[in-house]
Amino acid sequence: MSRLRRLKHSQGGSAILLAMGILMLLAVLSGVVMNVLAKRHRNAYQIAAWHDALLTAESGVDMAVAELRRSLSDPTSAFNTWTRADGTSGGPDAGTTFLTSSTLLRRGEGGQQSWARVEVAAPPALKDSRGTQWYRVRSTGYAEVPGGRVLGGESLDVALRTIDFRKDHRTGQAITKPQASRLVEVIVKPVGAFRLALLSENRIDMNNHNIVVDSYDSRDATKSTAGFYDPAKRQPNGDIASNGTVIDAGNAHIYGDASTNGGTVLNSTNVTGEIRDDFYQELFPVTVPTMVRTIGTPTTVTASETVVASATSPTMVILSEIRLSGPKTFRIQGAADGSPTYAQVLVTGNVSLSGQAGIVLDPGVNVRMFVVGDADFTGQGVANPNSPLNFQLYGVERPVGDIGAFKIAGNGGFRGAVYAPNYRINMVGGGSSDSIFGAFVGYNVNMTGVQSVHYDEAMGEGGLIADYRVVNWFEDER
């Protein structure tokens, strides 16, 4: 009996040992597999967080650019929620003043958050030759990393993707949760109002196949002659575009691209560049400038008048209207030697030129004219012996739905730049050929008759600031 018992006990014990051994083996195997899986799992999370951090950093750049653009349309509220290094709030308008903002951008899956810290600086080194300020934006994107304070990847992964577990490696500050961070630096450049030959908010219509739109570059002797248009040096950058869906090119000869906002370019046989449908550029309205009159008269121009432009601060002229007919002129007189002089004219009413009347600029004169009413440049138009950029015509903001009218007609050889996003611009050709030099931005742009628009590529660098564009992008991999 005792032998039997021993035998039975012996058999029972080995089964348990065997079962335990198998269980231990399975446990070890499971542990190994779990360890491998957990490491891969963590690595996947850490890679995802690292990618999230870049998206967040770029979102921070977008926030900065949005604030800069807001400064064009709504300057009083731009950068209101941002804080300068000295604790005050406002924009980066004082040379080297920096601006920082730390904003929660999103809460991702699993509850992990990401946020950006953005700095906008206006360093003196980023002022161009005309004194226009460019901006340096440094945006650091942060993303929380789930999975605890354990590294998931290999050593080679660490060299690429830095994950902070205890403190921020950029600032040295202690952190409560693991995080990935990436830093993007961009340079933002102000963009002038005259980047294209023709630009409309709604549509562009051309109704004559003899119309020509091309370009030249007054800064480059190979693309112009003595700074002026030369048909033998024609350039293919006479681009036209619309924020609307229709451009009727009328089989005109367009030496450049034709772009719509998801629309169609009709009769595009003679468009030499690309036909695109992915265009959009916000057209900011022009507000009436705050001006203090620097000369007493004239207050209205209905007979020949002369005002003298200034070599330093622009001469400020406020007129209720310009209405000239016959041979009368409104002359903006410059320096005798043709050196640069400046004048700014605000017309609170209409501008009307007919017969042989015209606005005459002396050599070297730069004029910005703001028109509240409508404008009709029939007559001799604008006699501008300088670059088109020397005569800038702005149509100011109007009530919603109230679209103004600018007319440029006759053989005047208009040489200037027009920015009037709330105006229908009607360009009426005369004779067998009529050349217009400049750029035109309007609600609608309509060209009839035989005429040519020659766009000076140098105009892209001038005029009022109409937008901001990222021109340099760099990820600081440290």
Added chain:
Amino acid sequence: MEMDVERSPARTEKLDMKKLHQISGATLSETLISMSIAVVLIGIGIVGSIAIQRSFDASIRYANSQSEQVRVLDYMAMDLRRALSVSGGGTALRLTIPDYYDATGNPRTPTIVNGTATYGNAASVPVIRYFLEGSQFMREVNGAKTVIAENVQDFRFDFQDFNQVIEIAVTFVPTFRVNGNRDAARDGTRAVIRTLLRNRRQV
């Protein structure tokens, strides 16, 4: 059964002996049978464990290769986003980036040169190259090489140039199947990035 043995000792002795004889008599055949079964089971276990181990090993290799693949693509994407110029072929990728870091490794202050925001010397910008060297994937910055992936002798990368957009695809051969169509197996590992060059491309 055990309770009966306890209650009737005389019978139990007889029974026990009989049983013991029966047990001892059956031991050889049982042992043979059990050994046969055990041999079969152990054989199955060994074959199975080898298969599992090989599968596990292949899975680990696959995961490692994927990890290396993602790392290579992440490196390339990071450099492509900030590239000024890009050129490439089937076995190498060459690009230049702005001269952002000074000699101490700190960011430079940009300046405007000829209407362009510029870091450092625009005429001498850093050159970055990616290429396979033996079983290693290399990233070379201004001649200084760094290993960014190891054991990647079967890696292959394809380069497609869409002007402002660059597409890179990296593939490898998984070890799940020793035989069979390696190209088909390679195609199954294809990982692709399409990167928009953030800076206006110069070349």
